[in-house]
Amino acid sequence: MGTWSESAAMAWGGRWITNGFLAWAVVFTVPMSVANMVPEPRSEVFFQRLADADFLSFTRQPFRRISPLEAPAVMPSGAELNAVFDLNCVGSPAGHRGVDRIIGQVSIPEERVLGAKRPRSARSPLHSVTWRLPRAMTWAQLKKAVSEERCLRTLTSDAEINVMSAPDPLIGRQDHLAFIGWPTAIRRFRGVIEKAPPMTIAVIDTGVDLAHPDLAANAWVNPREIPGNGLDDDFNGYIDDVHGFDFSSFSSAPGPKSSDAYFRHGTHVAGLAAAGWDGSGGNSGVNGRARIMSLNVFGYKRAAKVSMLENALRYAVDNGADVINLSIGGREYTSSMLETLRYAVRRGVVVIAAAGNEGMEISRDPASPRFVTPAVYGAEIDGMITVTSVDARTNRLSAFSNFSLFLVEIAAPGAFRSGPGGQEGLLSTFPGRGYGNLAGTSMAAPIVAGAAGLAQAWLRAAGRPASPALIERALRESARAAPGAMIFTNSGRVLDLDNLADWLLREAPL
Ligand SMILES: [Ca+2]
Ligand SMILES: [Ca+2]
Ligand SMILES: [Ca+2]
Numbered sequence: 286m287g288t289w290s291e292s293a294a295m296a297w298g299g300r301w302i303t304n305g306f307l308a309w310a311v312v313f314t315v316p317m318s319v320a321n322m323v324p325e326p327r328s329e330v331f332f333q334r335l336a337d338a339d340f341l342s343f344t345r346q347p348f349r350r351i352s353p354l355e356a357p358a359v360m361p362s363g364a365e366l367n368a369v370f371d372l373n374c375v376g377s378p379a380g381h382r383g384v385d386r387i388i389g390q391v392s393i394p395e396e397r398v399l400g401a402k403r404p405r406s407a408r409s410p411l412h413s414v415t416w417r418l419p420r421a422m423t424w425a426q427l428k429k430a431v432s433e434e435r436c437l438r439t440l441t442s443d444a445e446i447n448v449m450s451a452p453d454p455l456i457g458r459q460d461h462l463a464f465i466g467w468p469t470a471i472r473r474f475r476g477v478i479e480k481a482p483p484m485t486i487a488v489i490d491t492g493v494d495l496a497h498p499d500l501a502a503n504a505w506v507n508p509r510e511i512p513g514n515g516l517d518d519d520f521n522g523y524i525d526d527v528h529g530f531d532f533s534s535f536s537s538a539p540g541p542k543s544s545d546a547y548f549r550h551g552t553h554v555a556g557l558a559a560a561g562w563d564g565s566g567g568n569s570g571v572n573g574r575a576r577i578m579s580l581n582v583f584g585y586k587r588a589a590k591v592s593m594l595e596n597a598l599r600y601a602v603d604n605g606a607d608v609i610n611l612s613i614g615g616r617e618y619t620s621s622m623l624e625t626l627r628y629a630v631r632r633g634v635v636v637i638a639a640a641g642n643e644g645m646e647i648s649r650d651p652a653s654p655r656f657v658t659p660a661v662y663g664a665e666i667d668g669m670i671t672v673t674s675v676d677a678r679t680n681r682l683s684a685f686s687n688f689s690l691f692l693v694e695i696a697a698p699g700a701f702r703s704g705p706g707g708q709e710g711l712l713s714t715f716p717g718r719g720y721g722n723l724a725g726t727s728m729a730a731p732i733v734a735g736a737a738g739l740a741q742a743w744l745r746a747a748g749r750p751a752s753p754a755l756i757e758r759a760l761r762e763s764a765r766a767a768p769g770a771m772i773f774t775n776s777g778r779v780l781d782l783d784n785l786a787d788w789l790l791r792e793a794p795l
Pocket of ligand 3: 663664665666667668669670671694757
């Protein structure tokens with residue numbers, strides 16, 4: 286991050302909500318109302334050239350023209366912006382070269398961002414770059430600089446993204462699988478899964494330790510990339526990306542970059558979704574035949590950036606993921622993220638997002654302190670599912686769970702017990718051959734991601750188009766009613782794999 290002061294950050298709106306700030310939100314509830322919904326962003330505005338659109342947003346208010354009077358007089362040196370470029374932009378001498386020209390100083394050297402070639406036309410033409418202001422700039426200076434950049438599509442604040450696990454639980458258990466009916470249902474799914482080509486689940490997180498004995502056999506492999514030769518063999522823009530990529534430290538090793546407890550998160554999440562059924566440890570994922578694509582957006586840092594998340598989403602879609610798990614989130618609106626999520630679903634990829642752990646009702650209004658992204662977009666995107674957590678011991682909403690009758694779509698176990706007296710978490714894989722316990726909506730989401738992979742395999746085996754919308758419908762309609770979660774999600778339901786198998790047998794017989 287830059288060196289700008291906290292007061293400057295407040296004025297700019299770039300990163301003023303920290304984890305510490307969230308604590309008060311637990312007691313902050315207001316009546317639910319459709320007034321929380323804001324109008325759909327207009328896509329024609331979104332893709333207009335920046336210079337033509339009222340799009341440069343430096344506050345939490347999107348799509349609102351910011352006059353020079355409203356904008357901060359001076360953007361501080363070191364402020365970080367998310368610049369989204371169109372790599373196929375016509376009319377620019379070299380497309381992305383414009384990054385250097387206008388910005389003067391880019392945090393990542395251009396050739397390392399983009400590799401030797403431009404993406405093929407089937408891939409997303411967009412690429413997000415963190416632009417750190419090299420010096421303090423007035424609104425007029427900034428606007429002049431970007432108005433000459435033909436290939437810049439949007440420029441917004443490059444907000445922080447954090448993981449969504451709750452404070453460390455004391456003990457952990459693995460019978461969350463029993464809670465969702467897995468032990469019996471998996472006999473019905475297993476034959477289908479083992480005949481079908483493996484599903485790929487992209488885990489966009491703190492990195493997955495793919496050397497873990499329960500995960501190694503399920504590591505996704507990029508078949509057209511030769512490891513370790515320093516070349517981008519498949520011309521996808523990323524050098525030596527064999528099992529995924531680290532979008533934060535720009536490294537082809539996508540595993541956790543630190544042994545700090547914070548960075549266990551991605552490995553735990555991956556194990557819940559897809560630890561191998563035949564592993565040496567006592568740990569099973571919901572879909573033990575899935576392939577895990579590790580997309581690390583944290584690197585060595587405890588906070589990711591929206592620009593990295595957007596690039597990771599595009600990578601997952603363009604490189605063959607079937608399901609994307611997002612046990613991460615932020616608190617600030619950035620227009621390009623919604624468009625990137627829509628891109629994923631449009632291209633047939635199911636997106637699963639954790640609702641967050643502030644114990645509050647989330648809001649779709651970007652100006653609200655209860656705005657949580659990307660979770661708030663699940664309800665409006667058919668094929669993206671927002672997940673909250675129930676305690677597997679009580680069948681009630683977990684004390685930490687965010688909720689919304691409008692915006693949260695399904696519940697799954699994210700703890701055994703939560704609230705006063707501590708919590709019991711879910712057991713899954715930790716880096717370094719380990720196992721451990723975590724609790725949170727972060728844990729509930731990958732359980733649903735694994736289930737989405739099961740449903741997808743079944744639908745394909747039955748010859749049905751496995752669209753993200755149909756998979757969402759299967760999971761939600763088959764979920765079982767849970768009185769303890771009734772008013773907290775728009776389905777009032779908890780994932781149930783036995784019911785899912787029944788639903789699939791009825792709607793898509795093999
Ligand atoms: Ca490559
Ligand atoms: Ca290579
Ligand atoms: Ca949805």
